[in-house]
Amino acid sequence: MPADPAIKILVVDDMSTMRRIVKNILKQLGFSNVEEAENGQEGLAKLKEGGFGLVVSDWNMPVMTGIDMLRAIRADEATKTLPVLMVTAEAQQANLVEAVKAGVSNYIVKPFTAETLQEKITKIFP
Amino acid sequence: MADANGHLYSELGELARYLDTTLRKLDDAGAPIATMSDQLPEAASHLEGLTKLTEEGTHEVMRLTEEIQDSHALIAGMISKATALVVKGQIFPCVACLLRESQQLVAQDDVHLIDSRERLAGTLSQAAETLTKGQSGNCIACALTESKHRLLQDDKRLIEIMTSLSFQDLVAQRVKKLTTIIHDVERKLLELVVVFGLKHDGTQPEVKTEATDLLKELNASSSNAMKQDLVDDILGKFGFN
Numbered sequence: 001m002p003a004d005p006a007i008k009i010l011v012v013d014d015m016s017t018m019r020r021i022v023k024n025i026l027k028q029l030g031f032s033n034v035e036e037a038e039n040g041q042e043g044l045a046k047l048k049e050g051g052f053g054l055v056v057s058d059w060n061m062p063v064m065t066g067i068d069m070l071r072a073i074r075a076d077e078a079t080k081t082l083p084v085l086m087v088t089a090e091a092q093q094a095n096l097v098e099a100v101k102a103g104v105s106n107y108i109v110k111p112f113t114a115e116t117l118q119e120k121i122t123k124i125f126p
Numbered sequence: 127m128a129d130a131n132g133h134l135y136s137e138l139g140e141l142a143r144y145l146d147t148t149l150r151k152l153d154d155a156g157a158p159i160a161t162m163s164d165q166l167p168e169a170a171s172h173l174e175g176l177t178k179l180t181e182e183g184t185h186e187v188m189r190l191t192e193e194i195q196d197s198h199a200l201i202a203g204m205i206s207k208a209t210a211l212v213v214k215g216q217i218f219p220c221v222a223c224l225l226r227e228s229q230q231l232v233a234q235d236d237v238h239l240i241d242s243r244e245r246l247a248g249t250l251s252q253a254a255e256t257l258t259k260g261q262s263g264n265c266i267a268c269a270l271t272e273s274k275h276r277l278l279q280d281d282k283r284l285i286e287i288m289t290s291l292s293f294q295d296l297v298a299q300r301v302k303k304l305t306t307i308i309h310d311v312e313r314k315l316l317e318l319v320v321v322f323g324l325k326h327d328g329t330q331p332e333v334k335t336e337a338t339d340l341l342k343e344l345n346a347s348s349s350n351a352m353k354q355d356l357v358d359d360i361l362g363k364f365g366f367n
Contacts, residue, residue, distance in 0.1 A: 015294070015298060017181055017185065017188070017292070017295055018292060021188070021288050021291060021292055024188070024285075025288065025289065028281070089295070089296055111289065111290070111293065113286075113289055114286075
């Protein structure tokens with residue numbers, strides 16, 4: 001089922017520029033209900049508020065990394081099926097394998113294009 | 127037995143000379159090591175400043191890009207409205223009005239996409255003129271459709287500008303890794319200073335290296351940098367208007 005434009009999306013990245021870029025692209029793709037968090041811990045706190053339909057997260061972040069947040073999301077009954085899209089500069093195969101094992105929904109390597117983000121969202125919500 | 131003792135003394139003498147030379151060399155290295163360990167925190171601080179500078183610059187480009195995107199959304203809405211009116215054959219002056227407003231918006235805010243926007247402004251202007259003269263609507267609808275198409279093309283370019291700004295994140299991540307390495311080297315140098323007692327009492331002459339000069343230049347450029355407001359105030363006091 002295609003992504004609902006009203007879906008609430010959480011963008012987690014320690015870099016304010018990356019959060020703004022992802023938010024802007026999502027807006028251009030028709031998704032304007034976007035919230036932000038600066039690290040995994042803050043992301044998990046936001047997710048507790050409920051109502052999120054997708055998480056777009058970086059990997060390398062202080063306090064709590066994206067992969068640790070992903071594991072926490074999958075371990076929580078309330079969020080275990082929540083789609084998580086990893087957007088990261090970690091382009092090693094080992095990273096990708098680790099993310100897949102942790103239950104990532106899809107994986108984008110930085111730098112990326114709007115088309116790539118759109119394509120991955122379409123794959124998550126076919 | 128006497129030969130063996132002589133050989134032992136000779137070996138011990140050799141070892142003592144080697145230790146003495148090594149200690150002297152370590153002592154000579156003391157000042158450069160101490161100076162380097164002093165400089166490293168500053169170098170790391172400049173690298174962190176670099177991240178901040180690129181972050182600020184990137185946000186400014188994003189702000190301007192977002193303003194153009196918002197303006198595009200408004201113009202696209204007006205063009206759609208105008209197209210609908212033309213297709214329905216409704217009153218022309220009202221359409222001309224919308225077109226002029228669109229044209230003004232196009233002219234207002236763009237210096238970056240000049241060529242494309244000038245073409246768009248020309249098309250809008252032509253459409254408005256034709257409508258004002260009360261000419262027929264079919265070609266106007268075409269012109270409006272073309273204008274909207276060009277706007278969409280520009281929107282794609284704007285998204286490309288936005289995404290290409292992700293370079294800042296990649297730069298920041300590499301700078302962070304460099305800073306970590308510098309801190310690690312600094313820690314190891316300090317360990318050397320402590321272990322070998324290579325004290326740097328501050329009265330020793332500074333060891334001049336290219337790095338020292340570069341660091342001085344960096345310090346001068348960051349600590350002496352003035353904000354434009356302050357520059358203008360000072361210029362004003364000298365009679366500059």
